[in-house]
Amino acid sequence: MRKRQPPFRRRKLAKKLRKMRLDARMSIQEAAKALDKDVQALYRIEAAETRVDVHLVRSMMDLYDSYEPDLLDQVRDALKAGWWRAFGVDDQGYLDVETEAAMIREIALLTIPGLLQTEAYTRALFDAYHREHSKEWQDNQVAVRQFRQRRLTDPDNLLVLDAVIDEAALRKLVGGPVVMRAQLLHLIDMAALPNVTLRVLPADLGAHDGMSGGFTLLSFPDQDDSDLLYISYATGAMHIENEEELKAARLTFDHLAARALSPAESVALIERTLAE
Template identity: 50%
Template sequence: MAGPNGAVVRRLHLGRILRELREQAGLSLEIAAPAFDWSSSKLSRIENGRQGVDVHGVRTMMDVYGVVGPQWEELLDLTRAASEKGWWRAYGLDDKGYVPLEAEATLIREATAAFVPGLLQTDAYAKAVFAATLHRRSETELANLTAIRGRRQERLTSDEDPLELIAVVDEAVLRRPVGGRAVMRVQLAHLAEAAALDRVTLQVLPLSLGAHPGLSAPFTLLTFGDIDFGDMVYVEHPVGAVHINKESEVAVATLTFDRLRSLALDVEESVALIERVAAET
């Protein structure tokens, strides 16, 4: 079950199953939707995970699609789980964006050449990153964003809701004085401490490498544990973000990440570099 995390990924998973059941029944969107007194666009949104559906609606869909046996209860349980509300809503976030996806992940693999990964940022560093964007935020919004980041980070040491992080960062991230020298010194010290956590693996791509595959764009791979959904790639860009779960594209991202890890310093060498840069800052 989704527990306190919310259920965005489960809604996506449910939608994909419902689409497969419709296709197995040999029904198009235009033929199936009127049987539920829905428009074809509404049914499409449900199947794409952009709109929720209640237990009554799923029961009707299973009747029409001819579903029998234990799959009934499995789908109804998934429907209930997919209806749960995420903790992030208390901080003013909706179900779009990265946080709802990460909340249901059990493993995060992140590659970045720009900033320290959010799961490893100090409050002061995070505030400096938020302040540097073109989007002006109120003090309340900044406080909420910082609180959200703190709650996300708790999972790195939580026994009840654990999260593993494997991060590959460019050395330029260590040397960029985000927030000023004092903020950066504290951030670098935090990185060295976080690298010692059992659930954190941190590797640095040295500047001496020159060009490498991670320079084109930062990306994050998410793995969802007991949810049979496959891995997902999340990529941010200047006007938004995309999440991708097409198997062939996820495979390319996975190969890229593995290549970056092979090029990066090992964990001990990475921590030693972080400590040297901190001493110079």
């Protein structure tokens, strides 16, 4: 069975607690004994495999002689369930990291990025799934996607989106002509937002680096948090934080963005596609 990625906030907190111990020059055995904890239990906390409560973190701050004003609030936040849990969706851990991200760079090949989809387009995609799902399941999926999209226009929690879309995604008739026309019009509207950059890889470009598959790069407001590379596939997803792989993904994104049409040329192509 595939091991599920621990929640982002818990991973961030775990890294901080481990750093506090190391800065205090204490071994995990010494810390566990002083905290009256089993060594394996403390190891699992530092690996983000298990949750930690405010009482233990208070003891850690005293033991490590390290005080951070908002650390206990971070502990409380890490204990909260994600907003998407109320919808009962299995998102392969993506919503957890997107919720915390400040910027997203996405390569989309055959479908419009989820943050830029209309409701009708999203429903048409779900209707095409080979697995049958209830109307409640689809309604929940749509509601979650619409909730995510609010951040593109939320001045208090604005998300920056830089999307490179293959022209094939614009021409694939998802849901029929009426649905696709509304989707293309929506793309034009979203491309006008100051925090959204939309570029299209034209069909006449030929072969390009992105043909092996799309991906999403997420960056976070805290500079201590490394970028995350998210790649989904038919039966799951990968969360990659290895710096060499992140560097390769950034280079691929920059290369494709440079080969794509400019934002203005991309909108013009979408408008021509509409006219056709």
